[in-house]
Each structure stands twice: as structure tokens, then as C-alpha cells.
Amino acid sequence: MSLLYSEIEDQLRAAVRDLLADKTSPGAADDGGLWKALARDIGVAGLLIPEELGGAGASAREAAVVLEELGRTVAPVPFLTSAVLATRALLAADAAEVGDLLERLAVGESTAALAVPFASSPYRPAGADVRVKESVISGRIAAVAGADVADVLLVPVEAGLAVVAADDPGVTVTPVTSLDTTRVVATVDLASADARIVATEPGALRDSLAFGAGLLASEQLGIAEWCLDSTVGYLRERTQFARPVGSFQALKHRLADLWLEIVGARAACRNAADQLASGWSQSARVAVAVAQAHCGAVAVHAAEECVQLHGGIGMTWEHPAHLYLKRAKADEIALGTPGDHRDALADLADLPAPA
């Protein structure tokens, strides 16, 4: 086990960073080309999928590094929703029943979304309001992330997962005006759509959400790092009262504190990714809860400081700071709030609530 980045992880980061620098900028929409390039050229779509199914057979550690970079650019790609959450859910399902879906996901031919509200926490997975009868599914699921770009929807049902094609005539996916404009949520309406039910291990949904939450922390780390870097850069340049604004101690101390929070976030993220890479255990659950309890708030704090310390320009639509603020705030809710994860530690760390 290690809390550092391996050489391979550094190389992966460099490849993702170069491609993002080349093909996108914060706030730019993806016409599909960016995700294709990431998914196929670098192979991030199949990172978590075993080699025998056409994936890279990598672990949560590598996926975490990709998420750090995607957080840094608030890139509008479905890596977290398809290559992490949906993929993890499928990997927990009966391989024979899943068929070739994982192979198609691995090469970026297909994109999936786990059809749960993005705010679902691993500790209280929201029971979707859906009915299944003989391979026909109906119901509505609100605030699903990644559904707008998915061609396959995975709907949690009692027996496991219902695999539904997004282009089924009974499926309507309606993107809603979202706080986070770089990852919009959508309402999924199912009206007697065809579904293929695949069985999963008990607790698979909870584990998939926890796995996603543990890795979301790395995206939050990337967001916080960008916010700190850009704020430091701005405060070195910006002059008021005939001095660089960054020479004022009141601001330096705020940034030093933020840097410290981020140092802690990096250790917590690496620990969560490392624990998740070695399978489920009590310590992995603790690591996820700790990373989420810390990193969600750090990303929001960093983005809020970024807006405030940029002054007027930080409040404009033109400057990208708002994209990070919106992503950070939405991420704070996604897959359990910091408070949800802290509450979970009452059990996980044996710190019982008052009777």
C-alpha cells in the first residue's frame, strides 16, 4: 500500500492532462469528440474493466488520478457516471447475464449510467420508484447524472439491475436545468420499456455507490487544486494599493489554510483509492467516509475562496471560477453529503450517538 503516486499513475495523469489541454477548456461543451478521445485513445473508459473483457484491468488508484485531472478542468465527460459508477455496478453483476456490455463500455462504444438520484448516499440508497413485470419496466427516477449522454441505463431493481436501452421507445430522458452546468442531471421516465434483468450480489448497489463516493473525492481534490492554483496566480498578479494583493497577510493566511486542507485531502483521497483498490473491507469503508467527509467540504471551500479572492471578476460569467463553484457544490451533495459520511462513521468507527 502507498499514499504516493506510482510512475504509471504519473504517466496516466500526464496523458490525460495533455489531452484535456489540447481538446477542451473549462466550460466548453463536449460534442462527443472529447469523451471519444479520452475513452478510446487513452482508454479511460475501460480502466476498471478486466483485461479479458477488453479493459485495462487497472484499479481505483488509476481511476482516481483520472478523476483528479477531470476535476481540474471540470470536463463534461461521463467518466465518473459511466466508467466508474455504472461499470462498478456491472462488475458486481452475474458476468454471464451481463453479456458483451462491459466489452462495449471498455472500448467506449457504449456509455452507461446508473439510474439513481445523484444525491443517493451509500448509507441510504434511494429506492427508485420503478415497477418491473416480466422484463417490462415503468417508473420515474429524478436527478440522474450522466443519463443525458448514456445509451444504456442501469436501473436498480429488487433482483439486481435492469439493463434498459436509452433509445427504447418507452424511455424518455429529460435533462433539467442544473446547478452544475458541466454535469447536468436528468429525469428518467420509463413507460413500459424493455428491460433485461441481471442478478447482482446482495449489497451491490450500496457498494457501487460507496466505490463511486470514494473516487469522487479525487475529483473534488482536482477541483480544489485548480481553485487554489488559479487564486494564487491571480493574487500574485493583481495589484491594489500599489502592491500585489497576494502580499497582504490576511489573504496569505487564508490561502495557507486552504493549502493545508488540500494537503489533507490528497492524503485522504490516496488512502481511499488505495483501500478501494484492494477490495472491500471495514477499513475501505472508513477510508471512503473519511475522504468524503473531508474532501467535499474542501472543494466547496476552495471554490468559494476562489470566487471571493478574485473579487469582481470572480463573480462574472466570463471567468471560469463559477463553473468550479457549481461543480463543487453539486459534488458535495452527490453520493452523500459530508454530514452523511460523518454520520456513517458513528458506526464505522464505533462512536455511538447519544441514546
Add this chain to the structure above:
Amino acid sequence: MDATAVRERVAAFLAEHDPATTDPMEFLRARFDAGLAWVFFPPGLGGLGLPRDRQPLVDQLLRGTPDNDPGRIAIGLGMAAPTILAYGTEEQKQRFLRPLWTGEEVWCQLFSEPGAGSDLASLATRAVRDGDEWIVDGQKVWTSGAHLSRWGILVARTDPDVPKHRGITYFICDMHAPGVEVRPLRQITGEAEFNEVFLTGVRLSDDLRLGQIGDGWRVAQTTLMNERVAIGGGMPGGRRTMVGMIADTWRERPELRTHDLHQRLLRLWVNSEVMRLTGARLREQLAAGHPGPEGSGMKLLFAKLHQEASGFEVELLRDEGLLYDDWSFRRSDGVDFLGREAGYRYLRAKGNSIEGGTSEILRNIVAERVLGLPSEPRVDKDVPWKDLPR
């Protein structure tokens, strides 16, 4: 020298000096002379010129043999020794390093003054040349172990007519010299961990000067850098923590639990875990030979967590939080964070954000050296020390 050669050398040493029958001090002197004291020091000075990461192996092989008292010699080991090694003359190295390491001679640090804390370079203790000697007058403060010490590392002003950083010289102070007066300094916890040291007409021979005249600030940087390494690297991993102890109280005493305290305890527990992981990551970086800037932050994190946790504990204990174990004025040679009562922890933790660099100064250091933010405009940079407002 590889691990096998180190093992052989230790085995040969032990064959010649049976720890069971050798006088403990003789054993330590012999260990120093065999180069097995600090193997990363040069040969002839207690070492073998090996990389620093060979030391744990030697310590492990010699575990259970007579040892020096690391608490007693901490300042000598962590601060005086690296500075003497870097700036001392051959005579000084030969004279001071061996009894420093064996613990025969204890060292203290005469840096801070009542008027020079965070701004150490503004120090006012004067050293005036008199033939082959220097006459030192001034007052130092926060000197732990001064009453036990044979020597002190001292910075004093030798030229008041130049800007503050340039007029300082570094000395080794003879703590037994006439004019050295050590008084215990009572702190808010009741006892005295530290001293005030009054220097009145203290005569120090010029061969107790370390480094060039006027170069004391640069010499002191070596001391202070090693202090930070010692603080950053000394953060325990896996040892019992303050939050761990509070969590035990929480588990054992359900009658103390409230919803408000529960929420705060969960936050503290997360912060403690994040700090543990940060320390673990830092140690991994050090071991890999890439010490990151994270080290500068550990002390800040540690101070904040200790203060929050100890304040929480007093409140958690309610009735018992109104009590204190012992206000008597006495000397204490260390900090017993976990061995004493909650009130002591609460008060002693206040020092964590002051000692060894205040949290405010550390934030400046992080902002300027790690983040590269510009420094505040300096009004004292080119002004002779004697003209500075005080």
C-alpha cells in the same frame, strides 16, 4: 556500506564491548568511537559517512544495549550537533560532539528573547569583543533544560550598526560561566518546563564562536532548519492520539454523550484521521527521498487539532472539566500530554501554536515558500539595527 557490512560492523563492535558487562557510559563512548552513534556523520565524529537511512538498522541492531536519553539530549542532537558539524572548527567538532551524543553534556538553545520572538533577527543580547574573549549581556527566554545544561547555542548581536540580519554572531555559551543565571519560567499549566536565562558580563573565549563574525544568522538557519525537520519527522505514526483517547472516553461513558458533542466528535475524528494520513504520506515521501513541502504544514495541523480536541474534552467531561490535577510550581522536563488530566492538556496545547514558530509565522512561510506569494513590504531591511523601533 551495504546492510550486511553494517551488520558485521555492529557484530564486531558488540563482540569487543559486551553490553552486559561494560559500564553504560563506557559503552556509549565506545559506540561513538566505532562510528555507530550517528552513522550519517563523518568517520572520526561518531559516524561512518553513510546515508541517513542506514541509521534505523543500526539502532535496531543495538536495541536493548545502553542508550542515551533522547529526551534529555534532544536539543543537542537535533539542533546543536548539525550546526557544529556544518560550521564548527575541527577542534570544536572533536571537543563537543562526543559528550553531546553520549549525554554527558546536555545542551540548550539560547535564541528567543523577551523582545525577539517571531522576529528572532531583531535580538538584542550583545556580545562585545575584549581581546580573545567576548563579553555577553542580555536575556534569553523559553530555554528548556537550561538548568541541566553544560552548553548552550547562543545568537548575539556583535554589530548594532548594520541591518539586523548582518550583525549577529553565533556562539557556544558555557552555561557554567560566571554571570549565567537560570530561573524557572512558570507557565499557564502551573509548572516550569522552560527557563529564563540572564547573561550578565558573561565572558566567552573566542574559540567558542561558531562560524564567522556577523554570519550568525546564516549559521542559525542550519539550526532552525534542523528543528523543523525534527518536529516534522517526529510526528508519531500509529501511537495513541489525543482524539483516540477522547474516543475511548466517549465509548466508556455513555452518560456524557449529547447530540452536539457527537457531531463535533465525528468532525474531530475525521480531522485526526486526515492528519494521521497526511503524516503517513509525508513519511513515505521522506523515505522515497522526496521530502515535500507538506512538512511545513504538519505542525500547523497538529496544533489546531490538539487545541480543538483538548477543548472538546474539557467540555465533554463537565463536572470533571471544572477540576485541575496540580497547580504546584515545580520543574518538569517534558510534556506529558496523555498521562495527565484534561485541564492540563487543554492549557498545554495552547503552546503548540506558539513554540517552534507560531502558527501565524508558519502560515507566512507556507504562503511565501510553498505558494510563492510575495512577502509583505519590509520596513527593517536596510535600516541599521540600532535605529529600529523597539
